[in-house]
Amino acid sequence: MTPLAKLLEAALFASARPIPTDELAALDAESSKAAIAAALDEVREHYDVDGHGVELVEIGGGWQILTRAEYTEAIERAQLASRPARLSAAALETLALIAYRQPLGRAEIEEIRGVSVGSVLKSLHERGLIDVVGRGEGMGRPLLYGTTPIFLEYFALRHLEELPRSDELAVALRAEPRPL
Amino acid sequence: MAQMTADGLVFGYSNDASSPPPSFIVELTEFSGPLDLLLTLIREEQVDIYDIPIARVAEQFLARIRTMPLNDAADYLEMAARLLRIKAQMLLPRGDGGEAWDDPRAELVRRLLEYQQMREVVDVLERAGEERRSRFARAYIPLAAAPPEAPLALSLSELLAAVDRILRTTKDPALHDVIARSVDVPGAITLIRTLLALRARAMWTDIVARDAEPWQILSTLLGLLEMAKLGECKVQQPRPFANVEITSDAASEAA
Numbered sequence: 001m002t003p004l005a006k007l008l009e010a011a012l013f014a015s016a017r018p019i020p021t022d023e024l025a026a027l028d029a030e031s032s033k034a035a036i037a038a039a040l041d042e043v044r045e046h047y048d049v050d051g052h053g054v055e056l057v058e059i060g061g062g063w064q065i066l067t068r069a070e071y072t073e074a075i076e077r078a079q080l081a082s083r084p085a086r087l088s089a090a091a092l093e094t095l096a097l098i099a100y101r102q103p104l105g106r107a108e109i110e111e112i113r114g115v116s117v118g119s120v121l122k123s124l125h126e127r128g129l130i131d132v133v134g135r136g137e138g139m140g141r142p143l144l145y146g147t148t149p150i151f152l153e154y155f156a157l158r159h160l161e162e163l164p165r166s167d168e169l170a171v172a173l174r175a176e177p178r179p180l
Numbered sequence: 181m182a183q184m185t186a187d188g189l190v191f192g193y194s195n196d197a198s199s200p201p202p203s204f205i206v207e208l209t210e211f212s213g214p215l216d217l218l219l220t221l222i223r224e225e226q227v228d229i230y231d232i233p234i235a236r237v238a239e240q241f242l243a244r245i246r247t248m249p250l251n252d253a254a255d256y257l258e259m260a261a262r263l264l265r266i267k268a269q270m271l272l273p274r275g276d277g278g279e280a281w282d283d284p285r286a287e288l289v290r291r292l293l294e295y296q297q298m299r300e301v302v303d304v305l306e307r308a309g310e311e312r313r314s315r316f317a318r319a320y321i322p323l324a325a326a327p328p329e330a331p332l333a334l335s336l337s338e339l340l341a342a343v344d345r346i347l348r349t350t351k352d353p354a355l356h357d358v359i360a361r362s363v364d365v366p367g368a369i370t371l372i373r374t375l376l377a378l379r380a381r382a383m384w385t386d387i388v389a390r391d392a393e394p395w396q397i398l399s400t401l402l403g404l405l406e407m408a409k410l411g412e413c414k415v416q417q418p419r420p421f422a423n424v425e426i427t428s429d430a431a432s433e434a435a
Contacts, residue, residue: 016318066315075316083313089212096301112294115213115255155305156312169300
């Protein structure tokens with residue numbers, strides 16, 4: 001590997017969170033963006049081609065070294081690391097709505113889900129998956145929620161656009177039901 | 181048509197009329213809300229979402245929420261009321277065929293489709309989350325600086341109360357009376373001399389009784405050391421913790 005690729009690898013190894021591309025670029029002021037991108041490719045290929053137990057993954061506009069999925073069970077069995085708890089169906093539904101319609105208020109979420117979501121919003125906020133991004137118009141100026149970088153990390157998404165577009169979903173939203 | 185009972189709806193609860201509902205049910209329903217339940221019913225009944233047989237679906241809906249604990253049923257009751265209202269509206273005469281008829285189910289259909297679309301996103305998120313969960317990142321945790329300690333804010337009465345509490349919880353100190361017992365070295369020496377006069381060799385276990393008290397053992401030991409120093413006897417121990425052999429000096433010389 002080139003010295004720049006080695007430098008990036010060391011930084012990525014030392015970090016517990018994905019490192020944004022511009023922070024990687026700051027490691028070596030002399031290198032251009034293209035050089036950084038090429039070096040990242042080099043690290044990724046190094047892991048993929050030589051067959052390593054870890055891989056380089058792009059998450060939320062940054063890069064992170066993760067273990068490969070096939071070793072998860074063995075690692076967990078040996079109690080070296082444990083998987084985070086799964087999100088509940090209620091939490092996933094609420095997150096899905098916020099991800100698509102942000103900024104979104106509590107009333108709209110409750111209207112679509114048909115249940116009260118106070119406690120779900122609280123726990124999602126505590127876990128850092130959503131944040132208050134503004135206040136809506138209207139009575140009481142309700143809090144509006146949006147997703148956070150941790151949301152992208154949790155689902156290993158590069159960006160929100162990686163989610164299917166609404167017109168790609170099998171059931172398209174229709175303003176009017178089809179004539180009976 | 182599938183036979184609709186509450187079986188399998190709530191874990192550990194049967195809809196058997198003979199068994200009264202338990203006072204507390206751990207909520208493990210598989211539905212995340214009234215729309216989820218409604219969609220499930222529509223799927224089970226295999227009816228067109230745009231042409232829902234409201235009367236039948238409303239009936240099924242009510243049958244299912246009857247088994248829910250009241251707290252959790254609140255969100256579902258609102259939907260049940262809505263269904264019944266739509267059912268009533270459907271019974272109204274539609275007027276002349278020429279007039280446009282507003283389907284009272286339209287709003288419900290819109291909400292169901294919206295909900296269904298959200299569920300598709302949930303599936304996408306679930307898969308993505310599961311994939312990420314199956315990979316570990318470095319678990320380096322930066323050391324957080326210890327927060328500065330808050331300055332002590334204490335009034336005199338609080339301090340005194342604290343002292344009082346501590347004094348209350350402290351037990352009276354346990355005092356022991358220790359009776360000094362003098363060590364009888366000359367007595368022990370006399371005993372050993374008498375024994376060695378009778379036989380040339382004696383073992384430690386011969387001169388110290390099995391139930392000897394500490395002061396007796398100590399006396400014997402000190403006496404023995406004193407006699408060895410004076411050259412009256414020889415003390416030998418073949419290895420650590422083995423029995424000690426005592427021989428009178430005269431006997432060893434003779435041997």
